[in-house]
Amino acid sequence: MAKVILTVNGRTMSGECEERTLLVHFIRENLGLTGTHVGCDTSQCGTCVVHMDGKSVKSCSILAVQASGSSITTIEGISANGELHPVQAAFKENHGLQCGFCTPGMVMTAVDMISRHGANLDEKTxxxxxxxxxxxCTGYHNIVKAILAASAEMSAARQAAE
Structure with a gap:
């Protein structure tokens, strides 16, 4: 067994697991944060995306012991004060979710994408x-629409704050 210590959603958390335990399983099973979904365990579907040290990663492609010492943000940690993150709100307003299974990974990917591209985000990107x-569920049209709406809103909010 290996000890894993992470900062998850701003809190230091730790646990023990087998050395072969994937980060996604550690997050769900050891830490009880089930918003991060397990889809394929092969890095193909993106349902397990979390932010590790500020960047999107597929948590099924990283061992928990490899992530030890890192800062992890899960879908549970992106909103503040009980309010939806602007990307989550945009998904809701633009019907960017259907069954909801892929939504946490899509949202986490979108948050990272918007933080890297800002106002320069376009449909092709x-x-x-x-x-x-x-x-x-083939909801890509509305997912793309939601991400672009969130990007525009977040860019406008940044400009207003400056």
Whole structure:
């Protein structure tokens, strides 16, 4: 057994697991944060996306022991004060979710995408960067629309704050 210590959603958390335990399983089973979904365990579907040290990663492709010492943000940690994150709100307003299974990974990918591209985000870039996230309900049109809406709103809010 290996000890894993992480900062998850701003809190230091730890646990023990087998050395072969994937980060996604550690997050769900050891830490009880089930918003991060397990889809394929092969890095193909994107349902397990979390932010590790500020960047999107597929948590099924990283061992928990490899992530030890890192800062992890899960879908549970992106909103503040009980309010939806602007990306979550945009998904709701633009019907960017159907069954909801892929939604946590899509949202986490979108938050990272918007933080990297800001106001320069366009449909072509969104579609290209979503290639690693699969929506089995084929809701891509509204997902792209939601990400672009969130990007515009967040950029406008940043400009107003400056």
């Amino acid at each position: 969104v579609r290209a960067e979503l290639e690693g996230n699969i929506c089995r």
